[in-house]
Amino acid sequence: MKIYPLLMLGALLGLSQCQKNDPAPVDQLPPATQTGANTFGCLLNGQPWTPQGNNGKPNFTVSYDPGYAGGALQVKTYRYVEPNQVRQGITFGAANVTQAGFYSFDLPNSNSAFYTDLSQPSPCDYIGDPPRVTYQKGTLTITRLDLTQGVVSGTFSFTLYQPGCDTVRVTNGRFDKKL
Structure with a gap:
C-alpha cells in the first residue's frame, strides 16, 4: 500500500474545508459606549x-x-438600502424617563417601538401602531442620562408582529448620542 497518495488525498480534503472567517454579525456593530459618540x-x-x-x-x-410625559425620550434613525435606495427606519421611545434604568416596550404600554421598510407592501411597510400590531415585546435600558454633559446612551431589543407581515426582531441594539 502506498502511503503517499493517501497523504495527498488527505491534504487536499483538509484544504478544501478552509473557510473565510467573517466576523459575527454583532461584531459589525459600533461598540456600546457612553460618551456621546453619536453611534447607533x-x-x-x-x-x-x-x-x-x-x-x-x-x-x-x-x-x-x-x-x-414625566421625561420623554425618542430615538429615530433611518437608512437607505441598495440596490434601489429603499428607506428603512427604526424608532422607539419611552415616557417617565428621569434617570438611567430599565423600560419596557410590552403592550399595552405608552412606550413604543416602530419599524418602517418602504420596500414592503402596505400595511407591512410600517409596523408599530396598535391595533394593527398585536405583539410588541422588548426592553430599553438607559445606561447614561446625563443632562449636564448632554449625553444619553443605552441598549435595546424588541420584537414586533403584525398579522400578515414578517416578524421584526431587533436585538443587540445600542446607541450613544449627544443631546
Whole structure:
C-alpha cells in the first residue's frame, strides 16, 4: 500500500474545508459606549443594521424632554438600502424617563417601538401602531442620562408582529448620542 497518495488525498480534503472567517454579525456593530459618540447599531432579524444615507435630515436623532410625559425620550434613525435606495427606519421611545434604568416596550404600554421598510407592501411597510400590531415585546435600558454633559446612551431589543407581515426582531441594539 502506498502511503503517499493517501497523504495527498488527505491534504487536499483538509484544504478544501478552509473557510473565510467573517466576523459575527454583532461584531459589525459600533461598540456600546457612553460618551456621546453619536453611534447607533442593532441586529435586525440577525443582520447588522446601522444608519446610512441622508435625505436632508440627520439619519440618527435623539430627543429628550424632561417636562413632557414625566421625561420623554425618542430615538429615530433611518437608512437607505441598495440596490434601489429603499428607506428603512427604526424608532422607539419611552415616557417617565428621569434617570438611567430599565423600560419596557410590552403592550399595552405608552412606550413604543416602530419599524418602517418602504420596500414592503402596505400595511407591512410600517409596523408599530396598535391595533394593527398585536405583539410588541422588548426592553430599553438607559445606561447614561446625563443632562449636564448632554449625553444619553443605552441598549435595546424588541420584537414586533403584525398579522400578515414578517416578524421584526431587533436585538443587540445600542446607541450613544449627544443631546
